[in-house]
Amino acid sequence: MTQTAPRPQLAHLTAVLNDLRAKGTHFRLRVLEDQQAPVCHYDGKQVINLASNNYLGLANHPRLIEVAVAATEAFGVGSGAVRTIAGTMRIHMELEEKIAAFKNVEACVVFQSGFTANAGTVSSILGKEDYIISDELNHASIIDGARLSRANIKVFRHKDVAHCEEILAELANKPGHKLVITDGVFSMDGDIGPVDKLALLAEKYGAIMMVDDAHASGVLGRNGRGSVDHFKMHGKVDVQVGTLSKAIGALGGYVCGSKDLIDYLYHRARPFLFSTSHPPSVAATCIEAFNILEQEPERIERLWTNTRYFQAELKRVGFNIGGINTPATETPITPLIVGDGGKTMEFSRALFDEGVMATGIAFPTVPEGKSRIRMILTSEHTKAQLDQALETLERVAKRMGILQ
Numbered sequence: 001m002t003q004t005a006p007r008p009q010l011a012h013l014t015a016v017l018n019d020l021r022a023k024g025t026h027f028r029l030r031v032l033e034d035q036q037a038p039v040c041h042y043d044g045k046q047v048i049n050l051a052s053n054n055y056l057g058l059a060n061h062p063r064l065i066e067v068a069v070a071a072t073e074a075f076g077v078g079s080g081a082v083r084t085i086a087g088t089m090r091i092h093m094e095l096e097e098k099i100a101a102f103k104n105v106e107a108c109v110v111f112q113s114g115f116t117a118n119a120g121t122v123s124s125i126l127g128k129e130d131y132i133i134s135d136e137l138n139h140a141s142i143i144d145g146a147r148l149s150r151a152n153i154k155v156f157r158h159k160d161v162a163h164c165e166e167i168l169a170e171l172a173n174k175p176g177h178k179l180v181i182t183d184g185v186f187s188m189d190g191d192i193g194p195v196d197k198l199a200l201l202a203e204k205y206g207a208i209m210m211v212d213d214a215h216a217s218g219v220l221g222r223n224g225r226g227s228v229d230h231f232k233m234h235g236k237v238d239v240q241v242g243t244l245s246k247a248i249g250a251l252g253g254y255v256c257g258s259k260d261l262i263d264y265l266y267h268r269a270r271p272f273l274f275s276t277s278h279p280p281s282v283a284a285t286c287i288e289a290f291n292i293l294e295q296e297p298e299r300i301e302r303l304w305t306n307t308r309y310f311q312a313e314l315k316r317v318g319f320n321i322g323g324i325n326t327p328a329t330e331t332p333i334t335p336l337i338v339g340d341g342g343k344t345m346e347f348s349r350a351l352f353d354e355g356v357m358a359t360g361i362a363f364p365t366v367p368e369g370k371s372r373i374r375m376i377l378t379s380e381h382t383k384a385q386l387d388q389a390l391e392t393l394e395r396v397a398k399r400m401g402i403l404q
């Protein structure tokens, strides 16, 4: 029986939703009706899609679909258990070996998502005597992992290496392990973390260095090897996290590092121990995606060509795409800063009505007053699609007084 009358037990949740409605930041989920492609249908409307993390068009690559179907036919739809009980299939091991070889590290462990990779790793390698020194804009999964670890959390100002060093110096005589952690690419602004400088600092103070490369995987470095490769810091970063959910096109997260780090995570990382492993189709898809990264580097070139073109055009028209009171993007992540949350959401809805899917992002995902439309370019957008999107963005922004 469906519930009819509101129950007082949950009235505080309704109050929060009403508050969001009053601010204009309450949202409804947009529903994709076909494939995650540059032009697709949400809620029955055809749009140019500037909102997905499908950087390289792998989410619907024919060869990936083929291997997913083949793996399903050969091995079934589910793994049947967590990895440590009975759910480690040959194909899971092959994926971990594939990623370790690609990243040129000793070993790799795959988690169900990038979120669980971060949260599971940070929470298991630190304890309450330890310290985590974290960039203020690091991803929520790092923050949650830090809280679960019960370690002392010290936050440094965004990309402020000197501030990070101040904290490390203050902690130098304290017992306990220290972990310096940064995103390789920051997901809301698209700027690149100072992985090189932080890794040298970590080394100087004997701290563990960890990087979350969710948005750098498949985007930065040779063939998309990530930020450690981009900065040529091989061997200087103890823990490299990547995602299989964005450029790789499927689902999952991974941790790369030494054999003992990975073996430790096999024994202690709670999402690994207590949540079922990927279906074989996902593992097969990811293996083939790494083959494509190696064989088709032109995808990454197209991604960067589209990025340079689109961002230069936005600037030329007069949009604020960051760099004034917010960080400047250095990657395909393209914020279009509006400021007010309600206005941002209204802009996003108007763009959608005119055939452009560009998500509005407001507090608490970004700070109050820094609401933005966030767009992501992919290798698969054509110049004609980008031009049409640019024309729409300019016209709607002028109509709404966002652009003069």
Ligand SMILES: *Cc1c(COP(=O)(O)O)cnc(C)c1O
Pocket: 113, 114, 115, 116, 118, 139, 141, 183, 185, 186, 187, 212, 214, 215, 243, 244, 245, 246, 251, 252, 253
């Ligand atoms: C998306 C993202 C994650 C989470 O990855 P999923 O595979 O989607 O769970 C972690 N860190 C950062 C910086 C991200 O942008």
